[in-house]
Amino acid sequence: MRQGLLFLLCLLLPYTLASFGNEQPVYINCVDKCKTTHCPAVLPISLRLTFWSCEDNCKYHCMHAITDKAMEDGTAVHQYHGKWPFYRWLGMQEPASVLFSIGNGLVYYHYFFVLKQQIPQNYFLNQPLKWYALLGMNAWLWSTVFHARDVPWTEKLDYFSAGLLILYACFFALVRLFYIKRAPWWMVAPFVTSYLLHIGYLSLWRFDYGYNMMASVVVGVLQLLCWVVWSIRQYVLPSSRRPFAYMAFLSVVGVSLAMSLELLDFPPLFRILDAHSLWHMSTIPLNIVWFKFVLHDTQHEWKYNKAAVTLLSPK
Numbered sequence: 186m187r188q189g190l191l192f193l194l195c196l197l198l199p200y201t202l203a204s205f206g207n208e209q210p211v212y213i214n215c216v217d218k219c220k221t222t223h224c225p226a227v228l229p230i231s232l233r234l235t236f237w238s239c240e241d242n243c244k245y246h247c248m249h250a251i252t253d254k255a256m257e258d259g260t261a262v263h264q265y266h267g268k269w270p271f272y273r274w275l276g277m278q279e280p281a282s283v284l285f286s287i288g289n290g291l292v293y294y295h296y297f298f299v300l301k302q303q304i305p306q307n308y309f310l311n312q313p314l315k316w317y318a319l320l321g322m323n324a325w326l327w328s329t330v331f332h333a334r335d336v337p338w339t340e341k342l343d344y345f346s347a348g349l350l351i352l353y354a355c356f357f358a359l360v361r362l363f364y365i366k367r368a369p370w371w372m373v374a375p376f377v378t379s380y381l382l383h384i385g386y387l388s389l390w391r392f393d394y395g396y397n398m399m400a401s402v403v404v405g406v407l408q409l410l411c412w413v414v415w416s417i418r419q420y421v422l423p424s425s426r427r428p429f430a431y432m433a434f435l436s437v438v439g440v441s442l443a444m445s446l447e448l449l450d451f452p453p454l455f456r457i458l459d460a461h462s463l464w465h466m467s468t469i470p471l472n473i474v475w476f477k478f479v480l481h482d483t484q485h486e487w488k489y490n491k492a493a494v495t496l497l498s499p500k
Contacts, residue, residue: 206263206270212247219243235276235334245273252456262452268335272456281457282332285465289472290325293318296476304483307496309366313357314479321472324350328465344397345384351401352380355408361482362415364493405441412437427485432478436471443467 206212224239232242244265252270255262262270274280297318304311324346331343356376360368383400387393412433419430446464453459486494 204264204267206248206251206265207244209251209263212251212265215247215250216240216243219247231276236336237276237334249456269453269459270456271453271459277333278335279332279459279462281453281459281462282465283329285462285469286325286328286332288469289465290322290329292469292472292476293321293325296479297322299476299480303480305487308483308487309364309494309496310361310483311496313360317353317357320346320350320353341388341392344387348383348397348401349380351404351408352376355404355411358408358411362411366494366496409437409441426489427482429478429481429485432474432481436475436478439471439474440468443471 220240220243223243226239226242228237228239228242237245248265248270249272252262264270268278271279271281277283297315300314300318304314327339327342327346331339333339353376356368356373359365359372365372383397387397416430416434419427443464446460446467449460451460453462
């Protein structure tokens with residue numbers, strides 16, 4: 186238990202540290218001089234489409250100029266305004282994370298249509314699985330937008346969409362593992378209320394990064410434990426007949442381990458690849474494994490447990 190709490194605190198640590206780079210006098214003076222001599226200015230169309238201002242452009246060039254000097258002198262590379270210095274592309278601040286977010290979104294997009302084709306209409310998880318795919322597409326869409334351009338509203342939509350997917354994944358785990366054909370209101374209400382209170386607090390009170398991460402970790406760990414226990418039972422109990430259960434274990438545990446890449450938090454390689462982008466890259470194959478598990482699980486349940494998983498009337 187203590188080790189688990191230490192792990193959670195480590196996850197929160199990067200969100201509680203201020204960025205030293207933008208507090209340096211050399212950076213502040215560089216930005217002030219740039220604004221005085223170059224602003225206002227007409228920016229390239231790619232920067233205007235991604236909502237860069239002249240001041241933002243000054244910050245970008247000063248950040249890289251100071252980083253160039255630091256690398257030349259062999260001194261430390263710092264974060265600026267909560268981010269490492271990345272080379273932008275077509276106005277996108279973190280092109281690698283954008284690319285990998287698109288990749289994850291395409292996985293959910295592809296399997297949304299696969300699920301529509303292969304999941305029986307009166308299977309009790311038909312609609313929940315479609316919602317899972319839709320919420321995944323939504324989450325990775327806003328992850329793409331946020332990494333393309335980090336402004337307050339894209340940040341909120343990214344975090345709120347990711348939180349919704351994590352919460353729904355926990356809800357889905359309970360529905361699937363306990364064969365809940367139609368979730369009663371008293372089961373749905375706590376999830377809906379928790380989410381509304383969560384985004385209300387972050388929107389109307391203050392955007393607490395530490396609390397947001399802690400809430401996501403707690404719900405994620407609950408879902409992880411559900412699937413890990415279920416997966417292990419398939420290989421321990423003699424009556425179990427699910428040789429594909431390792432896919433669920435591999436997916437949920439793999440995503441959790443991939444998330445630990447955030448603990449590395451190193452300056453981006455070639456100012457392109459950082460720990461966060463590698464995390465997004467690693468979840469692409471893990472999401473594929475998850476949907477393959479879902480399809481195998483559906484086939485198994487439909488064959489061996491049809492009475493328990495069939496709705497009386499198609500929805």
